[in-house]
Amino acid sequence: DISREPRRTGRRRGSAATIQLTQTSSYERMEHTGEESTPSEPGAAPTHKVLHSSQRIISVQRDSPIAFSHDGNLLAYAGENHTIRVLERSGDSGDYDEYATLVGMTDTVKVLTFHADAPSGAASSSSAGRIRLCSGGMGGIFVWDVVPGRVQPVMTIQSGRAPGHEAQVECLCWILGNTTLVSGSKDATFKMWDASDGRLSLLETNDDHKSSVLCLAYSEGASLLASTGRDSSIKVWDVSTLHLSMRGKRADDSSIRINLKFNLEGHRGDVTSIGFAQGEDVLFSGARDNTVKIWELVSGTNVRTLTGHKADVRFVQPMNGTKLLITGSMDGTIKFWELAPIETKRSTNESDIDKILNAQPTILAEEKVAVGDALLHTLEAHTSGVYAVQLNPARPVMATTARLNEVRVWSIEDTSSPLSTQEVVGHSGPVTAVRLCNEDAWLATVSTDFHLYLFNTANGGLIGKVDCGAGMFSLSATPDASLVVAGGNDFAIKAIPIAEGAPNRFELAVNMPGHAGKVNCLACSPDGLYVASVAQDFTLRIWPLAASGTYTGTTASPDTVEQLAQVQPHKGAPMVVVWSLAHKGVLATCSNDHDIATWLFSGSGKPRREWEVKGAHSKLVSALCFGVHGSADVLFSGSWDHSIKAWNFQRSSSVPLMTMTGHRGRISELRVSENGTLLTSSSADGTLRVWDASDPFECQCECAEDGPKRIVTTVDAGADFAVSGYDDGCVRIWPFSAIMSS
Numbered sequence: 001d002i003s004r005e006p007r008r009t010g011r012r013r014g015s016a017a018t019i020q021l022t023q024t025s026s027y028e029r030m031e032h033t034g035e036e037s038t039p040s041e042p043g044a045a046p047t048h049k050v051l052h053s054s055q056r057i058i059s060v061q062r063d064s065p066i067a068f069s070h071d072g073n074l075l076a077y078a079g080e081n082h083t084i085r086v087l088e089r090s091g092d093s094g095d096y097d098e099y100a101t102l103v104g105m106t107d108t109v110k111v112l113t114f115h116a117d118a119p120s121g122a123a124s125s126s127s128a129g130r131i132r133l134c135s136g137g138m139g140g141i142f143v144w145d146v147v148p149g150r151v152q153p154v155m156t157i158q159s160g161r162a163p164g165h166e167a168q169v170e171c172l173c174w175i176l177g178n179t180t181l182v183s184g185s186k187d188a189t190f191k192m193w194d195a196s197d198g199r200l201s202l203l204e205t206n207d208d209h210k211s212s213v214l215c216l217a218y219s220e221g222a223s224l225l226a227s228t229g230r231d232s233s234i235k236v237w238d239v240s241t242l243h244l245s246m247r248g249k250r251a252d253d254s255s256i257r258i259n260l261k262f263n264l265e266g267h268r269g270d271v272t273s274i275g276f277a278q279g280e281d282v283l284f285s286g287a288r289d290n291t292v293k294i295w296e297l298v299s300g301t302n303v304r305t306l307t308g309h310k311a312d313v314r315f316v317q318p319m320n321g322t323k324l325l326i327t328g329s330m331d332g333t334i335k336f337w338e339l340a341p342i343e344t345k346r347s348t349n350e351s352d353i354d355k356i357l358n359a360q361p362t363i364l365a366e367e368k369v370a371v372g373d374a375l376l377h378t379l380e381a382h383t384s385g386v387y388a389v390q391l392n393p394a395r396p397v398m399a400t401t402a403r404l405n406e407v408r409v410w411s412i413e414d415t416s417s418p419l420s421t422q423e424v425v426g427h428s429g430p431v432t433a434v435r436l437c438n439e440d441a442w443l444a445t446v447s448t449d450f451h452l453y454l455f456n457t458a459n460g461g462l463i464g465k466v467d468c469g470a471g472m473f474s475l476s477a478t479p480d481a482s483l484v485v486a487g488g489n490d491f492a493i494k495a496i497p498i499a500e501g502a503p504n505r506f507e508l509a510v511n512m513p514g515h516a517g518k519v520n521c522l523a524c525s526p527d528g529l530y531v532a533s534v535a536q537d538f539t540l541r542i543w544p545l546a547a548s549g550t551y552t553g554t555t556a557s558p559d560t561v562e563q564l565a566q567v568q569p570h571k572g573a574p575m576v577v578v579w580s581l582a583h584k585g586v587l588a589t590c591s592n593d594h595d596i597a598t599w600l601f602s603g604s605g606k607p608r609r610e611w612e613v614k615g616a617h618s619k620l621v622s623a624l625c626f627g628v629h630g631s632a633d634v635l636f637s638g639s640w641d642h643s644i645k646a647w648n649f650q651r652s653s654s655v656p657l658m659t660m661t662g663h664r665g666r667i668s669e670l671r672v673s674e675n676g677t678l679l680t681s682s683s684a685d686g687t688l689r690v691w692d693a694s695d696p697f698e699c700q701c702e703c704a705e706d707g708p709k710r711i712v713t714t715v716d717a718g719a720d721f722a723v724s725g726y727d728d729g730c731v732r733i734w735p736f737s738a739i740m741s742s
Contacts, residue, residue: 048702053101062080081730094421102135104152106138173218186213190205214230228271237260239258273285273315317389334378377417381408385403386401406423445475453465454484464506478545493531515539536573538574565607586600594639596616622640642666657695660697669713673717686710720735
């Protein structure tokens with residue numbers, strides 16, 4: 001049944017425990033994820049230019065870790081495509097703008113941590129001033145020098161290969177003045193690595209935990225390291241034997257180890273967060289039992305338990321000693337607590353029986369806090385749950401990530417009323433359509449994840465978002481950028497005001513019911529008067545659009561618009577509809593019956609078929625695009641047969657002007673640049689190609705990021721750049737200047 005959606009059969013790479021980074025060509029690393037794809041001939045070299053990196057990637061990994069640099073000027077998070085995005089704080093606005101993209105990981109990023117400058121006592125003076133970032137995941141430990149641009153790792157310690165961990169790295173922590181890195185893993189061990197000479201050499205492996213090591217925390221003043229795991233325990237270690245002065249003795253005596261000081265029991269679930277109160281003998285812990293426990297570390301006693309969260313506590317961090325506590329949870333909230341004084345139990349003159357009695361945990365009643373503890377504020381941070389929280393070490397700023405592809409930056413200058421100052425998002429499902437608007441200043445995207453996002457193309461910042469209530473498969477914008485129109489799985493077409501100042505901006509202001517199947521494609525006419533749509537109900541429909549500002553509907557009470565006309569354009573399900581910019585009222589459709597056709601709509605009555613080519617391609621026709629300016633008489637079609645054809649529809653010719661080949665997977669979309677000189681094509685072979693939009697119709701450039709290739713699901717072209725969307729939720733921006741000079 002060729003009318004159904006394409007199945008995605010490509011196998012995702014990076015699932016093996018051992019990952020080797022090798023220098024091979026992009027073609028050797030190519031993963032052809034479409035079922036129609038075929039590899040290129042061995043040794044074949046492209047005759048066109050190849051661009052391996054985009055200017056900007058808009059993507060956030062689900063369950064992303066997050067980290068601030070020690071000066072607070074850099075913020076790092078993970079992208080859905082296994083990259084790490086590093087943002088730099090702008091001096092003017094205080095927002096974080098794109099700084100670097102770290103590549104080289106091949107699976108989910110689990111943890112990030114910055115290392116500031118060279119560690120004290122470093123052997124190499126050449127490392128002074130260097131900012132490094134470490135990440136952990138399935139592949140092991142990766143280390144990058146953080147510099148602007150696209151950066152490969154300078155060091156890796158692979159999982160599954162000695163001396164690395166045998167399983168996924170879950171947590172990382174710098175200790176002892178940044179001379180030592182500690183890593184915890186699903187293999188139930190944590191390892192200590194000597195970083196004093198700029199390298200990572202194994203010092204010690206600890207296997208005292210009975211299950212995965214989930215969290216690590218360090219108290220600089222006390223030389224204490226805390227480790228937690230899925231065994232519900234918290235272990236506190238004296239790590240003074242790891243000091244630089246002891247490294248020589250350690251080399252001569254393998255019996256020198258870190259010493260267990262306390263084994264803290266009391267949580268009834270995985271311990272998922274820990275934090276020391278610096279300068280005080282107090283440790284805080286959060287767990288999957290939804291509680292926060294406070295431990296004093298003179299006698300190793302649980303002095304208090306805080307309740308109130310309704311899911312895993314993912315973050316605990318005291319501030320101002322032990323006066324303020326911030327906690328974050330998978331229930332979507334971040335809580336700010338003012339704590340009563342925490343007394344430590346001095347044990348020097350206590351009898352053994354006193355020590356035993358004092359060591360018994362104090363469990364508070366459910367949903368209560370200790371006398372004197374006060375819950376100052378509960379912040380509803382993320383509806384999908386708070387996954388990670390980091391406090392900026394240099395200013396009152398907090399960054400959070402969610403279960404679903406969100407990063408938010410908050411001002412916490414007033415902890416009773418935190419203010420969201422910036423949001424970075426990515427789609428959690430395949431991106432099905434991207435559209436440039438407002439003279440290419442804005443980028444609208446939709447996905448099967450129900451969301452419509454509007455981005456600033458200059459910096460990738462989020463302008464607004466809409467939950468469309470169903471998976472969306474098509475998107476268009478009016479010429480004046482006052483409305484975007486989307487359609488998808490719920491059969492209805494929705495119009496959303498996006499103009500600045502609109503009272504119902506980012507509301508589902510208009511509903512256009514009528515289709516009886518998934519909306520495959522829709523397009524606004526160049527004059528902004530109509531929307532044309534095609535759907536799985538085998539129909540082409542035309543809808544009227546009102547002038548900007550006319551619609552007053554809201555999501556709760558949308559305006560309803562009735563269709564103007566309806567026809568069945570093909571024997572099969574129509575897949576695409578597009579309008580001609582140069583020829584008034586002319587639109588084109590294609591179908592899974594392999595045919596293409598053009599139509600004339602006069603503003604009333606049914607559209608009239610003007611031209612048709614039966615069997616235009618040997619397989620489903622999946623893409624159409626009219627030329628612009630010098631190529632205005634050309635209609636381009638793309639197919640699952642991997643080819644693109646150029647037709648002079650004005651001459652009513654059934655013979656194509658040119659058949660363009662080179663893609664190794666089905667064509668997903670075609671778009672012509674604003675000046676009409678370039679044609680862009682997206683494909684299941686993982687590439688975006690740029691072609692001449694007129695004779696000789698040659699391929700000028702192939703755009704494909706290094707690493708495993710994902711299906712390019714959609715493309716749009718503006719005046720200065722092309723934008724592509726992918727089945728992993730990523731969106732990439734490719735400047736034409738880089739494409740033509742690559």
